[in-house]
Amino acid sequence: MKQGYLDEQFCQVEDLQDEASPNFAEEVATLFFKDSARLISNVEQALEKYPKDFNRWDAYMQQLEGSCSSIGASRMKSECMSFRDYCGQGNVEGCMRSFHKVKREHGALRQKLEAYFQLLRQAGPAGAATRPGM
Amino acid sequence: MASRNQGSAPRALVVEDIKVDCLILMHMLHKLNCEATAVENGKEAVDLFLERKTFDIVFSGKDMPIMSGPEAVAKIRTMGATEVKIIGVSADFGAQEAFMQAGADVFVPKPVKLETLQSMLEVVISKKNMSG
Numbered sequence: 001m002k003q004g005y006l007d008e009q010f011c012q013v014e015d016l017q018d019e020a021s022p023n024f025a026e027e028v029a030t031l032f033f034k035d036s037a038r039l040i041s042n043v044e045q046a047l048e049k050y051p052k053d054f055n056r057w058d059a060y061m062q063q064l065e066g067s068c069s070s071i072g073a074s075r076m077k078s079e080c081m082s083f084r085d086y087c088g089q090g091n092v093e094g095c096m097r098s099f100h101k102v103k104r105e106h107g108a109l110r111q112k113l114e115a116y117f118q119l120l121r122q123a124g125p126a127g128a129a130t131r132p133g134m
Numbered sequence: 135m136a137s138r139n140q141g142s143a144p145r146a147l148v149v150e151d152i153k154v155d156c157l158i159l160m161h162m163l164h165k166l167n168c169e170a171t172a173v174e175n176g177k178e179a180v181d182l183f184l185e186r187k188t189f190d191i192v193f194s195g196k197d198m199p200i201m202s203g204p205e206a207v208a209k210i211r212t213m214g215a216t217e218v219k220i221i222g223v224s225a226d227f228g229a230q231e232a233f234m235q236a237g238a239d240v241f242v243p244k245p246v247k248l249e250t251l252q253s254m255l256e257v258v259i260s261k262k263n264m265s266g
Contacts, residue, residue, distance in 0.1 A: 015248075016158070016161055028157060028158060035152055066152065066225030066226070067155065070155045072245075
C-alpha cells in the first residue's frame, strides 16, 4: 500500500478472512483478475467496434472501476477514472492513452499480488501479521 | 444479533454480475449469519419472486445483462413485494436516482462496508421480530 497499488479497502477484504476462509483475500484477488480481464476485453472490443461511442466506452469502464473499488485497486481505479474523464470530454486519444495505462496497471497489480500471496504462503500464519508494502 | 424467532436468519438476495463484488458481499452476509442467495442479473431476481421465494433484504447492482437492477427493482415492487428492503449498490453515484425512482429503500455506494451491512440487517431483524 505504500506504493499506492492498493488502498484501505484491500485491508477490509483481508479482515474478512477467518478460520473458515483463511485464503479469502487470495480468492478475491483471483476472481478479480478473472473478472477484470473480461471487463478490459469488453472495453477493448468496444473501442474497436464502436468508434467514438463514448457513452458505451464509459459504461464498460465504469464496471471495471467498480470492481477496482471493491478490491482496493487504487492506482488501477485512478486510471479508470481518467479514461472516463476523457470519455466525458470526447477525447479519443486521451481514452486510448489512459486505456493503455489501465492495462499496464492491471498487469503490475497482478504481479504485485502474486508475489504478495507467495510471500504470505512462505511466511505461514506467523508472518501474516505484517503486511508487505504494496 | 438477538432474534425472537430463534434460528430465523435474515434471507438476503444478492443481484450482481461482477463476480468479485458478489463474492465479497456474499461472504460478508454469511459472516453476519444471513441465508444469502446470489443471482447474476435482474431477470433472475424477478424470476425468484415470481416463484414466490421470499427475502427480507435484496442487494442489487445497477448495470447487468438482460435486466438492470433498477428495472428489476421496479418489477419486484409492481409484483406487490413492498415489504422486502431493497438496497441499490453501485460505484456510480448517479445510480442513486434510478434506484430510488424504481422503488429501492436505500442506495449504498461501492465498496460496501461490513458495518453498513450490519446496521441494515439489524433494522431488518428488528422488523422481523416486531412482526413475529
